[in-house]
Amino acid sequence: MTALKKYQKLECTGLWRSDLQGQRREVVVNLGESTLMLSDPRQETALAHWSLPAIIRRNPETLPAIFAPGPEGDEDLEIDDPEMIAALRTVHSALEASRPHPGRLRNGILGSIAGGIVLLAVIFLPEALVTHTVSVLRDATRVDIGRMALEDLARLTGQPCAGRRGTQALTRLALRLSDPAPRIVVLREGLTAPIHLPGPVIALPQSLLAEQDGPDMAAGFALAETVAAGIEDPMLPILRHAGSIATLRLLTSGHLPPASIAGYAEKRIAAPPARPPVAQLLPAFEAAGIASTPYALGLTLPDDRQRPLIDGDPFDGVAPPALMLDEDWVTLQDICSG
Known part of the structure; x- marks a missing residue:
């Protein structure tokens, strides 16, 4: 993804918990091409892989930012690193733009129809x-x-x-x-x-x-x-x-x-x-x-x-x-x- 090129090998620390009742623990966060990898800083073992398209932010307006692997996920990840937060925001925007938007197409079609009606009105209604x-x-x-x-x-x-x-x-x-x-x-x-x-x-x-x-x-x-x-x-x-x-x-x-x-x-x-x-x-x-x-x-x-x-x-x-x-x-x- 073009949006990821400037963030290749981006890394920061964060606080992760495996479920909503669990204790937070420090993890190393690595931004990959298609996943966000969370690993133990002491043992350097992977604890979780989150798919980038599925990641959501639960508190868009406050810091530190809290992310989850999806709307139904029990895990969450707390990050206060501005660059990583910006990277995830950029990735999310890029993915959102690349997805099909049936509603936009529908609205575009309706807008075109409305525009056509207005044009016809401008051309024909005055004479009528x-x-x-x-x-x-x-x-x-x-x-x-x-x-x-x-x-x-x-x-x-x-x-x-x-x-x-x-x-x-x-x-x-x-x-x-x-x-x-x-x-x-x-x-x-x-x-x-x-x-x-x-x-x-x-x-x-x-x-x-x-x-x-x-x-x-x-x-x-x-x-x-x-x-x-x-x-x-x-x-x-x-x-x-x-x-x-x-x-x-x-x-x-x-x-x-x-x-x-x-x-x-x-x-x-x-x-x-x-x-x-x-x-x-x-x-x-x-x-x-x-x-x-x-x-x-x-x-x-x-x-x-x-x-x-x-x-x-x-x-x-x-x-x-x-x-x-x-x-x-x-x-x-x-x-x-x-």
């Missing part, structure tokens, strides 16, 4: 919490969170344009998109493409209105955002941004801390524009009475991505119902002038 919370939200709560998200967006874009007649025109346009109708707002700057928020809220960049001859393209983009909001609930990215603690508070109290939404606007603007599948867009355009060709022409996409929207236009060769009066369109284009 988010999706469950979204599924039970009341409409009024969604409207309130959409308002907070729009306020965060206004830090970057300025407040929504609020010309009275233009706002009325937006309301009439929203009624064409879906039931319930979304709230459509126009933002003066900061947006390069329309986005949707809970509420539901559709935010259009002013540039989408300013350079067009009619409302068809703007209406198409607003409708596409409405379809996209039906594919993935706009509450999901907001709660992922807010985090698990804020989401849990929303679930238990019905209120989302406003501070948890801070910074969401930057993420939302930087996200790729919504591109719902053609198979879902065309029926929505037909139901809303809106031509899909102007929307397709407004997309910055390769021709092979635009073509299905043009070829599948439900109003190809047929005039769709008018979206708004010409005077409403003019006031809508000037909505940010007031």
Whole structure:
């Protein structure tokens, strides 16, 4: 044993008794490779051999140290030599470390399992919490969170344009998109493409209105955002941004801390524009009475991505119902002038 190398030929004296009722007698104690040999100092004859793995100490905290050949042994040995005591302690520690420890293995396995469960919880539970919370939200709560998200967006874009007649025109346009109708707002700057928020809220960049001859393209983009909001609930990215603690508070109290939404606007603007599948867009355009060709022409996409929207236009060769009066369109284009 490596632990014994530094103690080879270690020897000391001690007091030994052969049974608990016997008298103690002085012996010479020799530490061997596998045994502790006790011998008579006068006759130099061996009195006992103790197996090192079996030796125990009966008084771990006091001196002189008292050892026994095992828990059931009647013999004991009293030693006050510090080096021999240290040697036996070292041998005991080395032997203990080399023994199999089923309990440690079991605890290690249980620890690994627990660690795996924690890891799974970290990975999956936040998303499960988010999706469950979204599924039970009341409409009024969604409207309130959409308002907070729009306020965060206004830090970057300025407040929504609020010309009275233009706002009325937006309301009439929203009624064409879906039931319930979304709230459509126009933002003066900061947006390069329309986005949707809970509420539901559709935010259009002013540039989408300013350079067009009619409302068809703007209406198409607003409708596409409405379809996209039906594919993935706009509450999901907001709660992922807010985090698990804020989401849990929303679930238990019905209120989302406003501070948890801070910074969401930057993420939302930087996200790729919504591109719902053609198979879902065309029926929505037909139901809303809106031509899909102007929307397709407004997309910055390769021709092979635009073509299905043009070829599948439900109003190809047929005039769709008018979206708004010409005077409403003019006031809508000037909505940010007031």
